[in-house]
Amino acid sequence: MSFIDTELHRPIKYRTGKALDIKSISVEFDGFKALTDVTVGVKRNSIHFFIGPNGAGKTTLLDIICAKTKPTSGTVHFYPEEGYEILLTGMKEYAIANAGVGRKFQVPSVFTELSVYDNMVLSLSGNKRIWSSIFRKVTPKENDIIADVLDKVGLTSHANEKAGSLSHGQKQWLEIGMQLAARPKIIMLDEPAAGMGKPETFRTGELLKRIKDICTVIVVEHDMEFVKQVADTVTVLHEGMVLTEGNIDDVLANETVQKVYLGRGGE
Numbered sequence: 001m002s003f004i005d006t007e008l009h010r011p012i013k014y015r016t017g018k019a020l021d022i023k024s025i026s027v028e029f030d031g032f033k034a035l036t037d038v039t040v041g042v043k044r045n046s047i048h049f050f051i052g053p054n055g056a057g058k059t060t061l062l063d064i065i066c067a068k069t070k071p072t073s074g075t076v077h078f079y080p081e082e083g084y085e086i087l088l089t090g091m092k093e094y095a096i097a098n099a100g101v102g103r104k105f106q107v108p109s110v111f112t113e114l115s116v117y118d119n120m121v122l123s124l125s126g127n128k129r130i131w132s133s134i135f136r137k138v139t140p141k142e143n144d145i146i147a148d149v150l151d152k153v154g155l156t157s158h159a160n161e162k163a164g165s166l167s168h169g170q171k172q173w174l175e176i177g178m179q180l181a182a183r184p185k186i187i188m189l190d191e192p193a194a195g196m197g198k199p200e201t202f203r204t205g206e207l208l209k210r211i212k213d214i215c216t217v218i219v220v221e222h223d224m225e226f227v228k229q230v231a232d233t234v235t236v237l238h239e240g241m242v243l244t245e246g247n248i249d250d251v252l253a254n255e256t257v258q259k260v261y262l263g264r265g266g267e
């Protein structure tokens with residue numbers, strides 16, 4: 001999706017090097033402060049983790065970025081490419097997705113009776129009506145995209161199998177693939193390794209490293225081994241605020257992080 005929608009894309013002269021700028025975001029739910037003055041920049045083509053104890057506000061922050069939740073104050077700017085910015089705050093969820101910000105939720109939602117390939121075809125289609133999507137003609141260019149994505153998520157040899165016969169991990173990878181087929185500029189993953197054993201978790205990490213060339217990856221995850229394996233930048237949230245940010249070594253060395261997070265069983 002590298003067309004320029006002039007209504008959305010505001011040309012800017014300065015270089016940001018960023019994919020996303022979250023500025024002073026606060027959210028209140030009936031007086032409860034879920035996020036307070038959160039400011040974070042996400043570098044383009046990086047793997048950026050949000051970690052923190054349960055209830056820290058990680059999922060809420062992803063909800064803000066994709067407009068599932070409206071902030072009480074603050075802004076989110078998206079830089080689909082260098083030289084352009086889009087103010088996401090105030091936009092509708094579908095418009096944000098169309099602008100190139102993809103979101104994978106925790107529970108896999110693949111069509112189990114369809115093949116891996118047909119699931120990919122469905123995800124290409126803006127029109128989500130299943131039958132018209134499956135029986136439409138797939139262009140050679142779309143086929144190339146599907147082949148490329150299946151290769152990236154390691155499912156090429158499973159293309160003709162029913163999605164329902166895949167392992168839990170493979171279903172998660174298929175769903176990441178379905179997001180990638182829409183060619184997002186940012187993909188957001190909430191606990192992508194949840195429910196996976198060590199080998200599958202490791203392979204998920206390697207998968208994320210392969211896709212960061214084509215899009216910026218934002219991940220929420222509890223598994224610290226996984227964070228160590230792939231994170232470029234880690235932001236630690238605690239009680240709705242940014243506790244610290246840096247590379248994984250800086251973050252792990254931070255005493256407050258050790259106290260409030262690692263000491264409290266953040267596996």
Ligand SMILES: Nc1ncnc2c1ncn2[C@@H]1O[C@H](COP(=O)(O)OP(=O)(O)OP(=O)(O)O)[C@@H](O)[C@H]1O
Nearest residue numbers: 029032033034052053054055056057058059060061
């Ligand atoms: N719609 C809502 N209404 C009221 N409170 C909410 C709502 N959504 C989230 N919260 C509260 O905001 C806080 C942050 O929740 P959030 O789901 O963002 O945490 P999290 O960091 O993703 O936690 P976990 O690691 O358990 O997934 C929690 O205390 C939660 O109960």
Ligand SMILES: [Mg+2]
Nearest residue numbers: 058059060220
């Ligand atoms: Mg969460």
